[in-house]
Amino acid sequence: MSDKSYLDWPFFEAQHAALEQALDSWASQHISQQHEPDVDQACRTLVRQLGAAGWLAHAIAGSECGAAGATIDTRAICLIRETLARHSGLADFAFAMQGLGSGAICLHGSAAQRAAYLPRVARGEAIAAFALSEPQAGSDVAAMQCAAVRDGDEYVLDGEKTWISNGGIADFYVVFARTGEQPGARGISAFIVDAGTPGFEIAERIEVIAPHPLARLRFNGCRIPASQRIGEAGQGFKVAMATLDVFRTSVAAAALGFARRALDEAMQRATGRQMFGQVLADFQLTQAKLAQMATGIDAAALLTYRAAWQRDQGRIVTKEAAMAKLTATETAQQVIDAALQMFGGLGVVSEQPVERLYREIRALRIYEGATEVQQLIIARELLRAAKNKDM
Ligand SMILES: Cc1cc2nc3c(=O)[nH]c(=O)nc-3n(C[C@H](O)[C@H](O)[C@H](O)COP(=O)(O)OP(=O)(O)OC[C@H]3O[C@@H](n4cnc5c(N)ncnc54)[C@H](O)[C@@H]3O)c2cc1C
Numbered sequence: 001m002s003d004k005s006y007l008d009w010p011f012f013e014a015q016h017a018a019l020e021q022a023l024d025s026w027a028s029q030h031i032s033q034q035h036e037p038d039v040d041q042a043c044r045t046l047v048r049q050l051g052a053a054g055w056l057a058h059a060i061a062g063s064e065c066g067a068a069g070a071t072i073d074t075r076a077i078c079l080i081r082e083t084l085a086r087h088s089g090l091a092d093f094a095f096a097m098q099g100l101g102s103g104a105i106c107l108h109g110s111a112a113q114r115a116a117y118l119p120r121v122a123r124g125e126a127i128a129a130f131a132l133s134e135p136q137a138g139s140d141v142a143a144m145q146c147a148a149v150r151d152g153d154e155y156v157l158d159g160e161k162t163w164i165s166n167g168g169i170a171d172f173y174v175v176f177a178r179t180g181e182q183p184g185a186r187g188i189s190a191f192i193v194d195a196g197t198p199g200f201e202i203a204e205r206i207e208v209i210a211p212h213p214l215a216r217l218r219f220n221g222c223r224i225p226a227s228q229r230i231g232e233a234g235q236g237f238k239v240a241m242a243t244l245d246v247f248r249t250s251v252a253a254a255a256l257g258f259a260r261r262a263l264d265e266a267m268q269r270a271t272g273r274q275m276f277g278q279v280l281a282d283f284q285l286t287q288a289k290l291a292q293m294a295t296g297i298d299a300a301a302l303l304t305y306r307a308a309w310q311r312d313q314g315r316i317v318t319k320e321a322a323m324a325k326l327t328a329t330e331t332a333q334q335v336i337d338a339a340l341q342m343f344g345g346l347g348v349v350s351e352q353p354v355e356r357l358y359r360e361i362r363a364l365r366i367y368e369g370a371t372e373v374q375q376l377i378i379a380r381e382l383l384r385a386a387k388n389k390d391m
Contacts, residue, residue: 006301011309012075020079026053027087033353035090039211040169046094051124055080059099060106065118072246074308078253085257089360092254093212097166101128103243104174104190108231117172129170131161131217132240139373142185148177153226157219167215168202171195181234188236192228199223210360248321248368252304252328258361259297259332262339265353269342280342293335300328319381326374329364336361
């Protein structure tokens, strides 16, 4: 079992340890790594379960909307993602997408938008999606082409979005589109598009190495009321970045959960597998690997919970969240690979825990800003701080 001594770190308050313990115990009873083969149905079930048990109330903010607190508690979101990821990547995905998909409404939505969507998100009755990426605009978000043109009291959307998690099963999508107030990032707005709106269709379902609902979306003369715009026209990029500032740190937490599960699996294997007259853990080569895995996990956890704590203090976390995501996802990949190696042939058998983790971690190094993008963000912040000091 994972060492839980990190819950005593000064980043946390008493309610955080209690939350982790309650969720861990609930997940042990209700969530397994194995899910029904229909991934859409598995996700719907997980969202309903997480909503009914009250965990989704932590994915949003605003007590009047059924949230656990008045503001977003980043540490709680991170602990929930880490814990769920230890039990099941799909359960973590279901929780995370309710938060990411409704984050823009939570942070910048009108009272009417919040009342219409957030209570259903918290209860697990409405599934949310976040539609930012396009075929020609992934890392380079500001290159987006999907357009929203104002026509009286409506906007007309035309274009495509791709790699959209929950695409095909979501009840609503927060869609970022070019409204053209200014060039580049300053000419983008955010909108809520309900599933089933005429002119909006799922153009393609995408299969990936760790299956979860994913799709390319197409908008063709799709009309939505202007009241579905989130925040001011032209402020969509800021809305997207504010949402990602919360959830980027939580991607680090999910990676941490995968890594902790891999270390648990590795410890069991190392202490149980007999070879050459002793167990695998008796070899110093194995001990060196275990030491490296545990140290990497603690380093990633320190960066993750520093960023979460700092955000909860109301501070800007652009650099810290990037450091956390970069370190936790890259470390988790190495830890999982080392764990799989200890399992020998068993490690690559389909649906073994380490095989599953090996597939599940991969996309985390790409989405919500690839590793290289995080490196650029960290360097940009360092150089900006140095320049300001010189002035
Ligand atoms: C499983 C999965 C789920 C996703 N879910 C969502 C979602 O729900 N909503 C959404 O909007 N998007 C989602 N995405 C999209 C994701 O955010 C993009 O894939 C990501 O931003 C990278 O964009 P891209 O795929 O176009 O790769 P590209 O932008 O083409 O980048 C390819 C690679 O180039 C490298 N690179 C990028 N920039 C630089 C640079 N400046 N210098 C050097 N190298 C660089 C990186 O290694 C990067 O991985 C998801 C993606 C995946 C894989």
